[in-house]
Amino acid sequence: MGLFTMKLPDVGEGIAEAELSAWHVAIGDIVKEDDLLAEVMTDKASVEIPSAVSGKVVWLGCEAGEKVAIGADMIRIEIEGAGNTSAAEAAAPAPKTEQPVADPPPAPAIDLHVSEGKGLYEIKVPDVGEGIAEAELTGWMISLGAQLQEDDVIAEVMTEKASVEISTNVSGKVLYLGGGVGDTLAIGGTLIVVEVEGAGNITKEELAKKLAKSAPAAAPVAEKEPAPVAKPATTKPPAPVSGQRRAEGERPLTTPSVRKRARELGVDLRRVLGSGPAGRITHEDLTHFHETGGQFAGGVAKRPMRTGETEEKVIGLRRKIAERMALSKARIPHITIVEEVDVNDLEDLRAQLNKAKAETKGKLTVLPFVIRAIADAVADQPNMNAHFEDDDSIFRKFDAVHIGIATQTPGGLIVPVVRHAEAMNLWESASELGRLAVAAREGSAKREELSGSTITITSLGPLGALATTPIINYPEVAIVGINKMEVRPHWDGAAFVPRKKMNISCSFDHRVIDGWDAAVFVQKLKMLLETPALLLLED
Incomplete structure (x- = not known):
């Protein structure tokens, strides 16, 4: 008696794998050549796999619903004669690729100065809902160095589409913040560390080890440089403009040097409002009109151009x-x-x-x-x-x-x-x-x-x-x-x-x-x- 291994055959040009949709045999069944063994699906075509030999089914290589690579071992049948697979080959496990093990990250340096007679108290991200493994920090209600009272709201987190406020259960001074707004925090991870009267609930060494496991690059927020704050867009203040408008056809009141410069710039002074006495057009009025995309001679009036921009973090x-x-x-x-x-x-x-x-x-x-x-x-x-x-x-x-x-x-x-x-x-x-x-x-x-x-x-x-x-x-x-x-x-x-x-x-x-x-x-x-x-x- 010998073992015959059937592999998943080539079921179509360019097809690398197929889904096993159904077995038509089970272990222990006796099959004959050309009996239907299985059905596989490729894209939207269903393909039947017949047996190439007669014998007894002793091994099935996958279950219905699994993906099988073309050429992978699919079924083994005990047959009369030598077969094509030795017992040693059948018993050998599939080779595994060894993954290199990374060295454990060093514990972050936690330089938290605790006064004599006081300890560290860790407040964790609480369980905020069944099946929730993490939450996004959407806002801090406190800052480093703040003095907390029991039941103060310290942070707000978002889970799926529900916002949850987190309160403190102790009083003390905030020494450490466990993340920035927009960060995703694991349930049970360190949210804040508070200096409290007495021993607290965690030592400095225990805290350092925990932070090293959860975030290799973690460090006290006190040592972080503050995140850059987006500067509001600034625009050049417009030149003062008098509310006095010239009557239609009235000659603009200005100096010869302004008129000469207006000709060079191609500006129609009749379109420029003056801020000087009696509506006189100054060099500043002309510069402002030109830089903001005003009226050019023979053209059409333009709206002022805006050049500012702002950045807003999506959280x-x-x-x-x-x-x-x-x-x-x-x-x-x-x-x-x-x-x-x-x-x-x-x-x-x-x-x-x-x-x-x-x-x-x-x-x-x-x-x-x-x-x-x-x-x-x-x-x-x-x-x-x-x-x-x-x-x-x-x-x-x-x-x-x-x-x-x-x-x-x-x-x-x-x-x-x-x-x-x-x-x-x-x-x-x-x-x-x-x-x-x-x-x-x-x-x-x-x-x-x-x-x-x-x-x-x-x-x-x-x-x-x-x-x-x-x-x-x-x-x-x-x-x-x-x-x-x-x-x-x-x-x-x-x-x-x-x-x-x-x-x-x-x-x-x-x-x-x-x-x-x-x-x-x-x-x-x-x-x-x-x-x-x-x-x-x-x-």
């Missing part, structure tokens, strides 16, 4: 938004479908409901109708209410409909979540929308209210355009954009009549949502919004 919520947008656009191949929706009947129904129930139940906007339509539409197409976790190749579909509402706040765009929209009626959705919008704009929204959405709505309200191309809220697979509502001409078969219409722009993750399914979903939304009475039906 906090704005940096989180930037990271999420870049992640979504880099990973997700978007497909966007724009459809026109006749909302005349919806607006009529909304007006009637507001007239009848606004005092007792509150006023309805368009968004609760859109939320209800999405909840009904995904019931027929659950693939839209899902996450694609592409790192693990998992497509996770949800029964609950948690709809994110992209909301503009003073700090930037955040997405509060209307949870279990499938269980809400129009007024319940409207009430929850109002509550979340206020919390988001005031910065009081909780972390669980800003995460966990399964599909998102984005709307610019009355500022909306005819169409947009919304960016999907990764790892979701669909987003619905609501555009501006306006009266448009509609042909009813006999004449043009005015109707209220708006476009909806829906983007989908084309890796897991096909164009046909996306179009069916959009048409379902269109039908529900154009027949709004269906949205009031209860189970």
Whole structure:
């Protein structure tokens, strides 16, 4: 008896690897030549792998879902005869590349002078949410040398899209700051070190070792040079200009030397306002007019040129938004479908409901109708209410409909979540929308209210355009954009009549949502919004 190793064959020109989509055999199975062993996927072509020999399966080289390189060992079969693999070769482990081990970094020099009878107290970055491993430092409320009292707020950090204030649990003097604004800090890492009465909770040596492990280049903030502060843009102050203007056709009042210089510069003095007595044009007036791009003889008046510039570091919520947008656009191949929706009947129904129930139940906007339509539409197409976790190749579909509402706040765009929209009626959705919008704009929204959405709505309200191309809220697979509502001409078969219409722009993750399914979903939304009475039906 011998061992026969089958390698993954060449399954296409230029193909370097393939994904094993399924095994058709298991260890211990008896196979015959040309029996189907496995199925692999390359791009979008599925390839079946038959057996080259007859025998007993004794080893499988990978599992379904794994990537296999072309030419890699795939399966071993015990056969009659010598085979092509010795027992020693089969038992040998795959060679491993040894990685050089770097020398441990030297402990940073911590020169913290502690007064007699006092000690060092380390305050760590606290656990600010389940599953959160790091947080961005968005602001210090203290500085080196500051005297703290227990419960003083010392810093503000950002996790995902929630801002968290950190307080001190001791009183004392600040000796060390663990990072600069914009730095990312690990949960449990050193935030600040305080000189306190008594022994404290950490020695100088222990602190030095800890900082050496977490940040080899770490050093007390006291020894760092202050970060350069961007200087405000400066512009040359304009020459004083009198409010007196010359009458049309009046000869400019100035000296011969100014007139000569104006001719050399090509400046029409009739366009220059003078700051001297009686509106006399001085050399300074002429210089200012020329340097700021004023009127040249025979030309057209120019606006003053601006040359200043400012730099602003992107931190906090704005940096989180930037990271999420870049992640979504880099990973997700978007497909966007724009459809026109006749909302005349919806607006009529909304007006009637507001007239009848606004005092007792509150006023309805368009968004609760859109939320209800999405909840009904995904019931027929659950693939839209899902996450694609592409790192693990998992497509996770949800029964609950948690709809994110992209909301503009003073700090930037955040997405509060209307949870279990499938269980809400129009007024319940409207009430929850109002509550979340206020919390988001005031910065009081909780972390669980800003995460966990399964599909998102984005709307610019009355500022909306005819169409947009919304960016999907990764790892979701669909987003619905609501555009501006306006009266448009509609042909009813006999004449043009005015109707209220708006476009909806829906983007989908084309890796897991096909164009046909996306179009069916959009048409379902269109039908529900154009027949709004269906949205009031209860189970």
